[in-house]
Amino acid sequence: xxxxxxxxxxxxxxxxxxxxxxxxxxxxxxxxxxxxxxxxxxxxxxxxxxxxxxxxxxxxxxxxxxxxxxxxxxxxxxxxxxxxxxxxxxxxxxxxxxxxxxxxxxxxxxxxxxxxxxxxxxxxxxxxxxxxxxxxxxxxxxxxxxxxxxxxxxxxxxxxxxxxxxxxxxxxxxxxxxxxxxxxxxxxxxxxxxxxxxxxxxxxxxxxxxxxxxxxxxxxxxxxxxxxxxxxxxxxxxxxxxxxxxxxxxxxxxxxxxxxxxxxxxxxxxxxxxxxxxxxxxxxxxxxxxxxxxxxxxxxxxxxxxxxxxxxxxxxxxxxxxxxxxxxxxxxxxxxxxxxxxxxxxxxxxxxxxxxxxxxxxxxxxxxxxxxxxxxxxxxxxxxxxxxxxxxxxxxxxxxxxxxxxxxxxxxxxxxxxxxxxxxxxxxxxxxxxxxxxxxxxxxxxxxxxxxxxxxxxxxxxxxx
Numbered sequence: 001x002x003x004x005x006x007x008x009x010x011x012x013x014x015x016x017x018x019x020x021x022x023x024x025x026x027x028x029x030x031x032x033x034x035x036x037x038x039x040x041x042x043x044x045x046x047x048x049x050x051x052x053x054x055x056x057x058x059x060x061x062x063x064x065x066x067x068x069x070x071x072x073x074x075x076x077x078x079x080x081x082x083x084x085x086x087x088x089x090x091x092x093x094x095x096x097x098x099x100x101x102x103x104x105x106x107x108x109x110x111x112x113x114x115x116x117x118x119x120x121x122x123x124x125x126x127x128x129x130x131x132x133x134x135x136x137x138x139x140x141x142x143x144x145x146x147x148x149x150x151x152x153x154x155x156x157x158x159x160x161x162x163x164x165x166x167x168x169x170x171x172x173x174x175x176x177x178x179x180x181x182x183x184x185x186x187x188x189x190x191x192x193x194x195x196x197x198x199x200x201x202x203x204x205x206x207x208x209x210x211x212x213x214x215x216x217x218x219x220x221x222x223x224x225x226x227x228x229x230x231x232x233x234x235x236x237x238x239x240x241x242x243x244x245x246x247x248x249x250x251x252x253x254x255x256x257x258x259x260x261x262x263x264x265x266x267x268x269x270x271x272x273x274x275x276x277x278x279x280x281x282x283x284x285x286x287x288x289x290x291x292x293x294x295x296x297x298x299x300x301x302x303x304x305x306x307x308x309x310x311x312x313x314x315x316x317x318x319x320x321x322x323x324x325x326x327x328x329x330x331x332x333x334x335x336x337x338x339x340x341x342x343x344x345x346x347x348x349x350x351x352x353x354x355x356x357x358x359x360x361x362x363x364x365x366x367x368x369x370x371x372x373x374x375x376x377x378x379x380x381x382x383x384x385x386x387x388x389x390x391x392x393x394x395x396x397x398x399x400x401x402x403x404x405x406x407x408x409x410x411x412x413x414x415x416x417x418x419x420x421x422x423x424x425x426x427x428x429x430x431x432x433x434x435x436x437x438x439x440x441x442x443x444x445x446x447x448x449x450x451x452x453x454x455x456x457x458x459x460x461x462x463x464x465x
Contacts, residue, residue, distance in 0.1 A: 007216060009257040010198055015249045018049035025056040034066040037304035040073060045252050051301045052245040060297065067300035067328050070307050077376045077437060078410045080310070080332040081367065082169070083124050084133045086341045087112045087151055091137030093210030095196075097241065097286075099277035100137040102210060106279035110341040111141055114154045121158040121165060123344035127336055127363045128421035130379040130413065131167045133192065138173035138212060145179055148172060152186045162420040166462065167381035169234070173211065174221035180228030189384045190267050191225045192234035193218070198250030199242040206241055206282070219254070226262045232389045233258070234312070236270035240286030244298050248305075255306060264394055268310040268332065269302060271295075275316045275358065292321065296328055303329025308394060315339075315359040319369065322359060326375055333370075336363035367417065368426040371433040378410030379417055382464035405465050407445050411437065412452040412463045419456065 033047045043051075054060055088111040091100040099107050112120065124132060132155070140147050148170075155165050170183065171192040183191065197203050200215060207213045222233045235254060237247040255265035273295065274286040290298070302311060313322055313330045315337040322333055338344055339357065359366070367377045382405065383393060411434060418430045434453075438446050452463045 009253055010200075010219070010250055011253060012200075014045065015049075015246055015253075018046050018249060019052070019245055021046070021049070024053045025059055026050075027056075027059060030054060030059050031062065034062060034304070037066050037307070038069055040070060040307045042307060043305040045249055048249060048252055048301060048305050049245070051304070052248065052297070054297070063297065063304075064300050064328060067303045071303055071327070071329050071331070074307055075331050076407060077374060077433075078331070078378045078406060079326055079370050079375045080131075080378050080380065080410075081129070081335050081363070081370075082131045082133055082332065083127070083129045083334055083363070084135050084171075084314070084337055084339065085117075085120055085124065085155070086135050086339060086343070087117055087120075088136040088139065088141075089341055090139045090141060091210070092139045093137075093212040094208045095210075095212060096206050096208065097196075097238065097274055097277065097280055097282045099279055099283075101279070104279035112341050114150055116342060116345075117151050117154050118158050120342065120344045121155045122160060125158060125160050125163050125165060126421075128163070128367075128379070128417045129335075129363065130163065130165060131169065131189070131381050132165055133169045133171055133334075135171045138210070145175070145182075149182060149186050152183075152188065156187065163416075163461070167384045171234075174218050175224065177224045177228045180225045180230055183225075184229045188230070189381070189389075190232040190234050191222075191230045192236070192268065192270070193221050194236035194238060194270060194272070195219055195254070196238045197241040197247065198237070198254070199246055202242040202287075222254075222258060222266070223261065226258065231262070231264065232267035232384075232393075234268035234270060234310075235266045236272065236312075238272055238274060239290045239295070239298070240274035240288055242288050244288065244290050244294060248298055248302060251302075252305060255309075265306065266309060267389070267393070268312050269306065270312040270314070271299060271302070271330075272314055272316050295321070296324065299325055299330060300328045315357040318358040319361060319366075323369060323373055326370070326373065333366070335366035336361070364421070364423050364426050367422065368429050371426065371429040374433060374436070376410055376433055376437055377414050377417065377430070378406075379413035380406065380409040380464065382409045385464075404445055404448070407437075407441060408449040408452050409464045411449045412456055415453050415456045416461060416463075 089100045090109055090111050091102055094101045152168055167189040169190040170188050203215050225233050259265045273290055274283050277283040310331045311329050312332040313325055314334050370377045418427050455463045
């Protein structure tokens with residue numbers, strides 16, 4: 001397997017050249033790029049750079065329209081729901097934008113016991129969640145890395161009459177190949193890690209102490225994860241640390257590197273913006289704050305550039321922005337989230353949280369909003385358990401075959417949620433969205449869907465193809 005030095009494939013000169021060369025708001029050039037994007041083949045570095053410079057309202061409207069078309073063609077109306085579970089806010093690093101930084105004495109520190117992890121998991125299951133993202137500060141007191149494996153086993157061991165967590169994704173500090181193999185064996189779905197910023201000088205300025213100061217070790221984490229057999233990995237940037245245009249082009253280079261070395265790029269991209277955090281002056285005034293207009297634009301551009309990659313938005317954003325982003329490219333959102341350890345079973349204390357949330361709604365309120373907007377909330381975890389991951393997933397997704405699985409699976413999990421957890425108002429909105437979706441489906445896929453829905457109504461759970 002071919003490997004490259006992690007500092008070779010981030011080509012800052014190429015990024016600067018791409019950003020410096022486009023003619024701004026050239027209608028012919030922009031429309032040619034959008035025509036290519038609608039073929040669902042993705043975009044290259046230079047094309048992404050051109051779209052990043054668009055300022056004309058009319059051309060921006062065309063960019064957004066193309067993003068909506070691509071999103072609908074690949075994902076339909078499905079929106080995957082998940083929740084983060086923080087088991088620790090203890091950290092070895094000094095990242096100036098983060099409340100978890102080691103020397104932040106304003107933060108209340110907490111490291112959950114395995115019993116507390118089980119309690120938090122039970123609370124999420126009782127909300128209706130089926131998948132979660134396990135998160136911690138970059139430190140594992142006591143048992144070290146093995147505690148992470150114990151926490152995963154604990155979560156999978158929690159069962160309630162109406163459900164359980166069916167897939168755990170993980171966002172933790174970079175690991176060795178051997179540790180990644182152990183993580184794979186523990187049954188995780190996606191390994192997620194944000195580079196925060198790909199701009200080396202900025203990276204050095206905002207990561208001033210701790211293991212995270214090693215840019216190369218962090219940026220090469222996905223190579224080690226994929227070498228260990230984790231073929232679904234999730235990238236991300238913390239937008240606001242540096243110019244967002246540079247960051248999305250660097251993301252393209254990272255994806256190209258993974259494709260060259262492993263035959264497949266990332267499974268997801270997350271798009272968090274800096275939000276206020278306890279004890280962080282930088283988070284109150286980000287050096288490269290991303291406006292709402294630019295945020296919408298970068299979401300749309302990423303959807304066009306990597307059409308088959310899932311895009312994730314957290315509760316950092318407001319309900320209005322999250323709703324709007326579903327049209328522009330976002331395919332996964334969290335619901336009812338807490339960003340502090342113990343937040344699902346105890347009073348939510350912001351002085352123990354990683355950042356301030358923009359969306360404080362319950363899962364039921366989020367599901368109701370998504371359904372009322374005409375989208376289909378999905379709690380599906382079938383692909384992970386059927387082995388449709390990495391290159392196998394892409395081989396099915398690109399010719400459109402994955403929709404035959406995702407449509408029925410998403411509907412069956414949504415019906416399960418409506419029957420077991422939803423409020424009456426959400427049931428009404430959900431049933432209307434389901435009926436509209438069934439009417440849009442081709443006959444064969446509708447038949448599969450109706451058969452699976454009937455099984456759920458008859459009392460069967462975890463129905464998937």
